[in-house]
Every structure is written in C-alpha cells, then in structure tokens.
Amino acid sequence: MTERYRISINDLYSIDAEPGLSIFDSLHQAGYRMRVSCRNGVCQICKITLLQGHIEQRYPALKLCLLAEDKPAQVYACTAVPVSDIKIEIDGLLRPGELQMKKLVCDIAAVEQLSDDVYRVRLHLPVTGRQAIEFHAGQYLEIILPDQRRAAFSIASAPDLSSDIELHIRRIPEGEMSLAIIEYLTHNPRVEIELPKGDCYLEAEALAADTTVILAAASTGFSQIKSIAEHLLANQVSNPIHIYWGARAEADFYLHRLPLQWAAEHTNVQVHLVISEPQSSPDWTGRTALLPEAVVADFEHFENTEIFTSGSPAMVYALTDACEAKGLQMTQIHSDVFAYAPRQ
C-alpha cells in the first residue's frame, strides 16, 4: 500500500497527501487554491518552498529532492510528489472557502440617511470589477480614505442579488473616523475599498437541512445579518431562521420593515425586535429585553443550531455565555468579535 504523507503548509494548516498525487493535486482535492497554469513543470508559476522533507520532482526533469538540513528548496507544486512528510511555504494560498482579497475604486451611487444617525451607502462596482469581486454573505470590507486611514464595515447586501454593495454606517458624534468617513462619502464620487474580509459568514449550500439558524444583531450589526438572511432567502433554504434585532429604543430600528417583510413572505422566518430601554420609546408595544436574554428565553436547547451574531463585544460575549449555559458549543456560534476582540 502506498504510504500517506502529511503536508504542513505555512505553519498554519496541514493535509494528508493523496498517495502518488502532486502537492498541487492534493491541495486542490482538499479545497485549497493556489496559482497554477501549465501543470507540467514548465511555466514555474506554482513555485513553492520546500522547508522540510523530501519530494520527487517528476517534471521538468525527474529528480528526487532530498533537503539538506535547514536548506529550503524551490520546487514546482504541480509536479512534485511527496515521498515523506513535508513542510512547505506557499504565497497567495487560499484556504477552502477563502476568496481572493482585492482593492478597487468604486462609484458612490447613493448615501441615504435612514435614521438620526444611520446612513445607507450604495457602492457601484466598476464593470471590470463586478465579475472579479466575490464575497460571502456576512463578510466585511474596508473603506480606504485618501490619507490611507481605514475603517471596516459589514457588507449589508447579499452576494447573490446585485453587483452593487450596500453598507450601513453609524455616525458617532464623538467618533472622528465615523465623521470623516461620512463626510468623505457624502462629498466625493468614488471611494477605494478592499474586500472580502472576515471569517464569519454562511454559505447556503453548506447548511445542513436540519439546522436551525439564529441571526442575532444589535444596532448596525443588522447589516451583517441582513446579508446572511438575504443570501439564505435568495437560495430558498427551508431551514428555520430566527432573526433577532436588538436596540436601545424603537427609533434605532432603521430598517425594521424589511425583516418583517421577510417574515411575512417566508414561513420559515421569524423576526424578533427587542428594545432594552422602553422608557425612551413610549409607543413601543413589542418585546422589551436585552438581546441575549430574549434569545435564550426562546430556546430550550441549541442542538442542530448555528448562531451568527453581530454587535458590541459585550453583547456577543453575553449571548455566548447565556447560550453556552444551555448547552451551545463554541463551534456553533460565529462572530467577527471573536477575531477582533478575543477574550483575555
């Protein structure tokens, strides 16, 4: 039997090499993507660094590459077959599901004030960029101002629906960057962006049929769950989808008719609008609670459930703790907060 070797990549990931297959083919089968062209050892585009272990380079010339200790070698992934466990380094490798990050300049098609402090911004991708730009529902982009300051915003639109990109931006009076971004977007025709970013996303085809989806957002965190919800609905999934949107006051629901419309049109969608400071919303007849409390009150358990949540770190960790107390595993809850504000 041909032996299976281990391929360790960039000190981050590892896969089992398929017996007799090239490094490129093994990576490809495991869902990784890298630059490749001729696939026969001629163009050299697939050059990678072999840091440890031995390979057989089958083309352009059959040779065995046995590394002297600590002496990396350049090999061609398309025709190099591991003959031991190996360690390699690859520039520009994309993990399974990871998309190529790109910078581009797009037109600012509209800036519309949705509430006292939230603006909806529509960005129009250039014709040449439309096909090249891919993102997953739930990912974010960065706006890059001419002085190179950057700010991150969740993409509020679904990748399936339009070539335009929608953002929801809150104006924070004491927030210098938020004021600079809104000032720039309202007075200029174009803006530079970089996308896609973030590991908190959901692909409809990856969703098991028996999974319940909970989308829980506070404030403009709604933008991220809007993208995910619209992606799921565009793909006509029949999974139960529970959408929680929490705010301090009723006036903070800057697009509340939209999720209510989803619920009216799709029997698998339930929407829960929750406010935490009823004293500032005298006409409010809906639910009053903190968002984490509302979610855990509605579920006996979280088996076969995936939660996507967006909001402040305090809210996200409060929700995480409350759901964990009812049996949720950390692998079932997803938020960008876990990456940018990890618990100490």
Ligand code: FES
């Ligand atoms: S793809 Fe051309 S040498 Fe590997």
